[in-house]
Amino acid sequence: GFPRALEAGLAREAALCGPLVAGDITRNLIAVFQASERARRLTVEARDGDGSLAREPFAAVLGAGVMGAGIGALLLQNGIETRMRDLDGSALARGLSEISKQLARHAAQRRYSRAETEAMYSRLTHTTALVGFGRSDVVLEAIVEKLAVKRRALAEMEGLIPAGAIFATNTSALRVTEIQREARHPERVIGVHFFNPVHRMPLVEVIPGERTASWAVARAVALAQRLGKFPVVVKDGPGFLVNRLLLPYLDSACRLLLRGVPGPRIDAAAVAYGLPMGPLRLLDEVGIDIAVEVGATLHAAFGERAAPAPVLAELAGAGRLGRKCGIGFYRHPQRGNPVWDFVPPAGMAVTAAPPANDGELADYLLDRMVDEAARCLEEEIILTPAEVDLALVMGIGFPAFRGGLLRAADRGGLGAVVARLSARATAGEATSASPLLAKLAAESRGFESLAPRRTERAPAVAAIQI
Ligand code: NAI
Numbered sequence: 001g002f003p004r005a006l007e008a009g010l011a012r013e014a015a016l017c018g019p020l021v022a023g024d025i026t027r028n029l030i031a032v033f034q035a036s037e038r039a040r041r042l043t044v045e046a047r048d049g050d051g052s053l054a055r056e057p058f059a060a061v062l063g064a065g066v067m068g069a070g071i072g073a074l075l076l077q078n079g080i081e082t083r084m085r086d087l088d089g090s091a092l093a094r095g096l097s098e099i100s101k102q103l104a105r106h107a108a109q110r111r112y113s114r115a116e117t118e119a120m121y122s123r124l125t126h127t128t129a130l131v132g133f134g135r136s137d138v139v140l141e142a143i144v145e146k147l148a149v150k151r152r153a154l155a156e157m158e159g160l161i162p163a164g165a166i167f168a169t170n171t172s173a174l175r176v177t178e179i180q181r182e183a184r185h186p187e188r189v190i191g192v193h194f195f196n197p198v199h200r201m202p203l204v205e206v207i208p209g210e211r212t213a214s215w216a217v218a219r220a221v222a223l224a225q226r227l228g229k230f231p232v233v234v235k236d237g238p239g240f241l242v243n244r245l246l247l248p249y250l251d252s253a254c255r256l257l258l259r260g261v262p263g264p265r266i267d268a269a270a271v272a273y274g275l276p277m278g279p280l281r282l283l284d285e286v287g288i289d290i291a292v293e294v295g296a297t298l299h300a301a302f303g304e305r306a307a308p309a310p311v312l313a314e315l316a317g318a319g320r321l322g323r324k325c326g327i328g329f330y331r332h333p334q335r336g337n338p339v340w341d342f343v344p345p346a347g348m349a350v351t352a353a354p355p356a357n358d359g360e361l362a363d364y365l366l367d368r369m370v371d372e373a374a375r376c377l378e379e380e381i382i383l384t385p386a387e388v389d390l391a392l393v394m395g396i397g398f399p400a401f402r403g404g405l406l407r408a409a410d411r412g413g414l415g416a417v418v419a420r421l422s423a424r425a426t427a428g429e430a431t432s433a434s435p436l437l438a439k440l441a442a443e444s445r446g447f448e449s450l451a452p453r454r455t456e457r458a459p460a461v462a463a464i465q466i
Helices: 001-023 022-042 066-079 089-108 114-122 147-158 176-182 214-226 244-260 264-272 279-286 288-306 311-315 359-376 385-396 405-412 416-427 435-442 448-455
Strands: 056-061 079-083 122-129 138-141 164-168 191-194 203-208 230-233
Touching: 001 022, 022 230, 022 385, 022 405, 056 066, 056 114, 056 147, 066 079, 066 089, 066 114, 066 138, 066 191, 079 089, 089 114, 089 122, 114 122, 138 147, 147 176, 147 279, 164 214, 176 191, 191 311, 203 385, 203 416, 214 230, 230 385, 244 264, 244 279, 244 288, 244 311, 244 359, 244 385, 264 279, 264 359, 279 288, 288 311, 359 405, 359 416, 359 435, 359 448, 385 405, 385 448, 405 416, 405 448, 416 435, 435 448
Parallel strands: 056 079, 056 138, 079 122, 138 164, 164 191, 203 230
Antiparallel strands: 191 203
């Protein structure tokens, strides 16, 4: 009869909905959502200055290259008056045309009307000279990645900008503390690290140098939020957070190649895990030369465990710099999909058994990243595992349904991570578990058990209320 059918129906509904509502994937997605809400609402107490602005901000952007143009377009879309400078007139022209292309694309997607787009573009002025910066509230520096050049640009602007302005550098790996070292007002210098492409990647790393004032941190966080990004405050250290974690992952992919695993198989395993593209494809996108540079910085800072596999240097030496020059690991035809095109020299081969299936390949790629994240927590580069997870979801497209790197590692068991790392060490790789990872594994705990304690002990950025 009807009542029975209803009961059976409800029972079936409960049986099916239960796992959906309370299952792992739901819990993972909720955790990522909560972390992103915290980042969205992150407020920083401004102790010795004004953390807020009473009027519409005025931004200066230095450098009209890949990042400068992306940041410029983002500022304009958020209604911020922007003045852009590049030393080189033709670079400036290219940057302006890139900005107008980005704004037009949004108009075409009907995110803004034509009139709105024109109003945005009308708030942009440009120059190759050092004029018109007296009203700047924030300078976003996106010029070449050279310490001396960045210091010079800072010195030039210091004479021009108002006392309450911040100078935000988009450096990938230079220490903010080094950039601010010779400044007259080091307290207002800060790292604000956007990811490429700027309009697509929601993460911004905010990096106070040793002498940055808390009001400048507050302003940088507020700016990132105003631009619709998710700010994560990280301590000044080699590679900050995301690039530091990315490198061991990319290097692990190179080591799999040397163990005889075909490149496309490695990339497919990462995609099967849920990443937007495989590590070797990503290296081609980033540029092999850039990856070699960042790798060298991290090797110099961390020694043996960050020693790069010889694969990237081999490619760079052969002029195979990735997609920008048509060939890297893959051949990149004008049209159609990239085609795998690399065989590591026989002399580099490593005689160690390769992982057997997609799951083991993914573990191999991610284990060293987990270990490096533990080191970042130990060094207080970042304060909570949830922020690590958020940063990787928002910065490299780590699959949210897995809840982020450390939640996924907790789920699989940290003991297993440690065991796999030590098996690699016996096969001749310079890996070992960090003291924190080893301790958690030995006590059968997860990163999750750390969260409250790490937030309390927050000396470097004590002003931040999460
Ligand atoms: P880019 O080479 O495309 O552009 C740099 C521009 O700065 C050039 O147009 C150059 O003429 C100009 N320039 C040099 N000195 C200047 C000065 N004193 N004043 C004004 N303009 C000057 O470089 P890109 O890729 O945009 O990188 C800029 C910064 O952003 C670098 O520090 C880089 O490490 C960082 N970054 C780059 C990412 C990327 O994927 N390309 C991602 C995140 C950060």
